[in-house]
Amino acid sequence: MMLANTINKENIETMVMNFYRRVLKDDIVGPFFIAKLGDDMQNEYWQPHLKLLVDFWASIALGDTSYRGNPFAPHTQLGELNRETFEQWLVLFYATLDEVYEPHLADQFKERSSIIAGNFMRNLGIV
Numbered sequence: 585m586m587l588a589n590t591i592n593k594e595n596i597e598t599m600v601m602n603f604y605r606r607v608l609k610d611d612i613v614g615p616f617f618i619a620k621l622g623d624d625m626q627n628e629y630w631q632p633h634l635k636l637l638v639d640f641w642a643s644i645a646l647g648d649t650s651y652r653g654n655p656f657a658p659h660t661q662l663g664e665l666n667r668e669t670f671e672q673w674l675v676l677f678y679a680t681l682d683e684v685y686e687p688h689l690a691d692q693f694k695e696r697s698s699i700i701a702g703n704f705m706r707n708l709g710i711v
């Protein structure tokens with residue numbers, strides 16, 4: 585597939601779907617999602633989550649206003665998240681970005697996601 589040289593809602597959707605396909609196969613990050621949402625991205629728990637995350641990234645990258653929520657809150661209810669879990673989340677997210685976006689756009693998402701991951705870790709008291 586050709587790398588996207590512009591960010592739009594359609595390629596954010598592709599990016600989010602590809603990310604969670606990786607997540608579900610991952611032994612470190614996958615179990616947290618499977619515990620909350622199950623292992624089938626078509627199910628009634630995953631569908632609203634996918635839409636939420638498309639809106640979340642669209643609000644960050646495009647200034648879209650559909651996402652209203654507190655992105656951090658659910659992460660306090662997921663059990664034992666540690667540095668390794670966040671690092672692996674970022675590995676999976678970066679790999680996904682590299683297969684969807686041209687490098688200069690992938691870098692923008694990488695920067696934002698690593699800042700947010702750092703904030704989440706700080707809020708969770710992960711050093």
Ligand code: HEM
Nearest residue numbers: 616617620636640653654655658665669670673697700701
């Ligand atoms: C250790 C890494 C992470 C794990 C295991 C994880 C897991 C999850 C899970 C299971 C949910 C769904 C919770 C629910 O519906 O009850 C969720 C929600 C969410 N996550 Fe994460 N997450 C991680 C890191 C991140 C990072 C770094 C970001 C952003 C860059 C992020 C953004 C979000 C957002 C926006 C939501 C939806 C919040 C809402 O309900 O409005 N997550 N996460």
